[in-house]
Amino acid sequence: MIHVMRIVMQPARRSEKDVDQHYQDTIVSPVVFDEHADILDASTIDQLKQLFPDGQAQMWGVVPGKRNVNVSRIRKMSPGDWVFFSGDKRVYFGGTIALMWRNKEMATRLWGTDHAGSTWEYMYALSGTRGFDIPLEEIRTLLGWNPNRNIMGISLLSEEESDTLQTLLTLDTATAALEPVDTAQEEAAVAAFDGQLERTARRAHRGEQAALKRRLLHGASSQCALCGRTLPGAFLIAAHIKKRAMCSDDEKRDLANIAMLACTFGCDAVYEHGYVTVTPGGAIAVSPLVDEIPEVAAYIQERLASRTIAWWTPGREPYYLWHRAHTFKEAPPA
Template sequence: MRIVLQPAARSDKDVNRHYLDTIASPVSFADHADLLAPDVRARLEELFPDGSARMWGVVPGKRDVNVSKVRKISAGDFALFSGDKKIYFAGTIALMWRDEKLAERLWGRNHNDQTWEYMYALSGTQGLDITVDEIRELLDWKPNRNIQGIYILDTDDSETLRTYLTLEPSTADTSAAPAPDPQSDAAAACGFDGELERTALRAYRGEQAALKRHLLPGPTGECALCGRVLPATFLIAAHIKKRAVCTDEEKRDFANIAMLACSLGCDSLYERGYVTVTDGGVIEASPLAQDAPALHELVEQLAGRTVPWWSEDREPHFRWHRAHTFKAGTPA
């Protein structure tokens, strides 16, 4: 899975109009049945049973400069929309197709008389609030590098950014990897001769043990999110801000960098961005959880609870989580 950087500055009135028409407001398949090819419509309805999807497109560009780029994109890749010095929106590319007539109906034509005919439908969309400066630093770009023109990150940079933003494939993505092959998996395991435990993990585990002792001095403790009092074995010293991006000073700030979260669901829900803590300490649930009923039921049990763990000193770390990890709704 690779990441596609899609320039779309909403300060441009035309871009904003297109965004409002086909991203903020999903496109109904029935409304455009006269133009949608039967196989495309069938696939869209398979991926989006409610009959609509958020759509975007790419123009061929001068001398078809974008065509070779588009051909590198696959279903399951992530599209990140950028504009006005921020990454503000993301989604999984569920389907790609070419449709000049539909693109012209949806978005018209640009000043070069081209339309955004290389179209894609997005699932699992979410709002983000990441500065381009952060992306430059994370990917070791030059200070003056900007996102101009559609750009596909290589595999390593895609994985770095995907991990940083906790991006996960949408539940609507039915183009998943093939079923596992037990025989090949077993052969791969037997043939692996690398380190099973890296030395670097020892210091990390030592730090985690000390952090948990600080947060949990007794045999039981209270989960910061659900409030259940549980034995120590079911409680995790969960970093409020992703540990991988914490400074050394933040990692050593045991009083503020972490909280107790239970292994009965709360730790995973927070780590993967399905719940977050607002400024003031109230739990907010991700609208993306609605795609999976069982998940939605879990997050709704937490939504609206006041987190006693929240404080002014911890708020900067919760703010980082809201901006970088929480799966927010699509910006209007």
């Protein structure tokens, strides 16, 4: 069964001394599994080592809460879900929940106990982490929340809210424990399916797309804005500098500035997924997280690293700024 990614909001105000210490101890400094082999059960440590072959991972935990208020929420979380850390009116860190388990003794060793004597025993390991700097006000507006709503306790967003945030921030999947698959059940479900095998996909017609490409493409071929290669028009697309889904109507109509030509041989994808961005003045910046994908790192090193593009202009800078803030994969804050 395919896992539907949901987003978990994890309140963690680093302006609070204890929270910041926990963040330093198990996020900035990943937890080494073998140092806790005496209190980790065999199945958990085996799964952790399969997911993280280097033997360490960033970890966090949740207290049961008064009258176990958090337990029902925790049970709705699954490996493969994204989690956002929020505090001091910003979302500042996130990643994929790779594995979940409960271990009171380990949580106490790592983080101690709170004023009520509880510990963060519902634990999870994180993969694919990155830094953010998104005002909570922007997320409230995007999701239609009350302007005064805050993240007071751990909570799981709805599928619709999760999809909207995923679109805003281009969240890629990362390593996570796989749910067991009942092959016979899956095959029976397919055999019993009597609905339509083909459906007509409906999508909003991008009325400005053809006009954008005509404006950007001069003749039968042109240059990719990022790598600078001259290519036939069939291999170049009008790539929005700021994610189109997040553009206002006026921004979509700003044909002179909103888009750039990007090649389909890799530049469009690495920009879209935030492994490169463009800084003021046009220099290409490379995500510090790209080394986790050697093939992507090799492409960027060969084609894009150390380049300054001619496409940057002051008129386009607000759109590049949006990309740097929302899409570019920053290192987790230390």
